[in-house]
Amino acid sequence: MLYIFDLGNVIVDIDFNRVLGVWSHLSGVPLAQLQQRFTFDQAFEQHERGEISDQQFADALCKTLGVNLSYAQFTEGWQAIFAGVRDDTLAQMHALQAAGHRVVILSNTNNLHCTFWPQQYPQIEQAADAVYLSQQLKMRKPEAAIYQTVLEKEGFAAMDAVFFDDNQANIDAARQAGIHSVLVSGPESIRQWFAAPGV
Secondary structure (H helix, E strand, O other): OEEEEOOEOOOEEEOHHHHHHHHHHHHOOOHHHHHHHOOOOHHHHHHHOOOOOHHHHHHHHHHHHOOOOOHHHHHHHHHHHEEEEOHHHHHHHHHHHHOOOEEEEEEOOOOOHHHOHHHHOHHHHHOOOEEEEHHHHOOOOOOHHHHHHHHHHHOOOHHHEEEEEOOHHHHHHHHHOOOEEEEOOOOOHHHHHHHOOOO
16 A cells, blocks of 8 residues: 655644744744734745745745845744654554554655754655655645555555645645545544554
8 A cells, every 4th residue: 555644733743833933033024913814825835846046035925924034044934843753643643664564755845944854854755665745756645646646656556545734735635646545634644544344
């Protein structure tokens, strides 16, 4: 079987309020204003596809948020998103590998974050046979092509794959592709799914 794991809030906890909190502190703009202005807009999606550079994304987002930050300050906040690894998920990934299954990561992410998390959390890549990232594939979930690309690269049929993600739209798209998909609503979701009868 092929087991496909999302990264954020599946393997590693992420929290955008941590990002906004750093930027609020550095800029003096109230956190509530930043929370109100922050959206997953076109520039955000372009950044995840690798269509714009880190600097271009920083400039666009600072303009949207109405903050005056240096690139170094922007980066400091952007990397604050990571709150820690879910050890239970990593243990499950290792157990699947030990049982002879193929375990991969499929994440909507960006180049700037990938300068941080592999060094901060090396145990993540150690638990995966391959890592597929949106900015490298030039496509992002929930686009149908990204799921087909991973299946083709791995050499598995959709019926022989299981996908774990915390985003309902991504889950729905994977199900449309014929992949059995599990919505991760909290840290216990994966453990509970594997503990269920018949799994």
